[in-house]
Amino acid sequence: MTKEQRMFILKHWWESGRTLRTVNTAFRSKFPGEKIPTRQTIYLLLVSQTFLLNPHISQRRAALELNISRASLQRLMKDLNLKPYKPRLLQALNEDDPDRRLEFCEWLLDSARDDPTLLDRILWTDEASFQTNGHVNKHNCIYWSDTNPHFIIEQELNVPRLIVWGEI
Numbered sequence: 001m002t003k004e005q006r007m008f009i010l011k012h013w014w015e016s017g018r019t020l021r022t023v024n025t026a027f028r029s030k031f032p033g034e035k036i037p038t039r040q041t042i043y044l045l046l047v048s049q050t051f052l053l054n055p056h057i058s059q060r061r062a063a064l065e066l067n068i069s070r071a072s073l074q075r076l077m078k079d080l081n082l083k084p085y086k087p088r089l090l091q092a093l094n095e096d097d098p099d100r101r102l103e104f105c106e107w108l109l110d111s112a113r114d115d116p117t118l119l120d121r122i123l124w125t126d127e128a129s130f131q132t133n134g135h136v137n138k139h140n141c142i143y144w145s146d147t148n149p150h151f152i153i154e155q156e157l158n159v160p161r162l163i164v165w166g167e168i
Helices: 003-015 020-030 039-055 059-066 071-081 097-113
Strands: 084-087 088-090 125-131 143-145 152-155 161-167
Touching: 003 020, 003 039, 020 039, 020 161, 039 059, 039 125
Parallel strands: 088 152
Antiparallel strands: 084 143, 125 161
8 A cells, every 4th residue: 555545544534534434435536446455454554543643542542533442443453563651750850969869878877887776776668659739640651652662751859749658
């Protein structure tokens, strides 16, 4: 299939009410004598273009826009080798962060040398924080692609949040 034919199919799909019958009829009249693309070919083209234009779209939304079942969409995505990728969440670093970290490490080493029981008296904890401004929940942030985009989302520090912690 030529680039012109692919562009015609995509354009006519979105303009004609998203039905295969109208796309095939228009294709037959525009390209007489050419082999009419199969339903599978048209849907592969549509799914590929949909996720190329908006890799963050959900499967449910894409299935609704393309007027196909989610099972069919998943099968087509598998044929296109599209996989979901989640971003890595990283803290945004300030310019003076490395200096402050080094300073803290040096202080802790000096203090532990002066008082050998210091580390035994520290309460070691872990925490989970939930931002009150609603920023990135990586479980809802998916990127569909045939290759891993290795994208990262930087988050601001000191955003108001609810912190839940536990101790050991």
